[in-house]
Amino acid sequence: MTTEAENLKCKSKAHWTKGDTVFIDSVYKTANLPLPEYPEIAFAGRSNVGKSSLVNKILNRRKLVKVSSVPGKTQALNFFLASNEVYLVDLPGYGYAKVPRKLKNDWQGLIASYLTTREPLHCVVVIIDIRHAAKPQDLELVLWLQQENSPFCVVYTKIDKLKRGEQAKQAVLLDAAFGLKPNERLLFSAKTGEGTEKLITMLDQFLP
Numbered sequence: 001m002t003t004e005a006e007n008l009k010c011k012s013k014a015h016w017t018k019g020d021t022v023f024i025d026s027v028y029k030t031a032n033l034p035l036p037e038y039p040e041i042a043f044a045g046r047s048n049v050g051k052s053s054l055v056n057k058i059l060n061r062r063k064l065v066k067v068s069s070v071p072g073k074t075q076a077l078n079f080f081l082a083s084n085e086v087y088l089v090d091l092p093g094y095g096y097a098k099v100p101r102k103l104k105n106d107w108q109g110l111i112a113s114y115l116t117t118r119e120p121l122h123c124v125v126v127i128i129d130i131r132h133a134a135k136p137q138d139l140e141l142v143l144w145l146q147q148e149n150s151p152f153c154v155v156y157t158k159i160d161k162l163k164r165g166e167q168a169k170q171a172v173l174l175d176a177a178f179g180l181k182p183n184e185r186l187l188f189s190a191k192t193g194e195g196t197e198k199l200i201t202m203l204d205q206f207l208p
């Protein structure tokens with residue numbers, strides 16, 4: 001039995017990032033999705049943008065999620081259960097040109113079906129490389145999430161690769177391209193950890 005004090009402690013900010021994280025499954029087919037027992041946060045973005053690195057960072061785990069030297073590493077929906085509370089879902093990256101067409105269509109079908117029909121999905125985190133102009137597939141995803149009224153937020157990542165002034169300039173350009181308000185996105189680096197606390201606070205707001 002938990003006491004009231006323990007309960008309060010457990011409900012403190014970002015408690016789900018503090019406990020053990022367990023890898024649950026790599027899902028290649030919608031039919032194999034785990035039972036919808038926990039709220040889910042999904043991480044989407046172009047191939048090699050840093051999705052897996054970001055998930056590792058917020059869980060404070062360097063090697064839990066495989067980080068790639070070659071783009072297209074994450075080919076399945078990878079489910080991680082954080083602190084027995086939240087599923088973090090690392091999605092396969094889109095936009096990797098060298099993936100065979102058949103496989104590409106399968107990936108896109110799997111991601112689209114997950115994003116449109118998954119009942120416990122509480123937030124889609126769209127991860128964008130701050131160095132580049134908005135790409136059509138990123139725009140398509142954000143526009144679609146806006147139209148569907150699906151809860152989402154955007155992370156401009158790899159900020160360590162730009163000087164402060166350039167970061168701010170790029171953020172303004174990307175905000176305009178995606179039609180985002182500053183409270184809908186944040187700047188992040190998996191390398192330096194900058195933005196990690198803000199990101200966790202933001203994600204907390206989406207959770208029940």
Ligand SMILES: Nc1nc2c(ncn2[C@@H]2O[C@H](COP(=O)(O)OP(=O)(O)OP(=O)(O)O)[C@@H](O)[C@H]2O)c(=O)[nH]1
Nearest residue numbers: 047048049050051052053067068072073074093190
């Ligand atoms: N400098 C810098 N490098 C990063 C950052 N985030 C990720 N990387 C690097 O970018 C590469 C890709 O990172 P991943 O986390 O595997 O990217 P991903 O989006 O999961 O890639 P796929 O699973 O292939 O779609 C790796 O070499 C990372 O070390 C960051 O914030 N800063």
Ligand SMILES: [Mg+2]
Nearest residue numbers: 051052073074
């Ligand atoms: Mg990955």
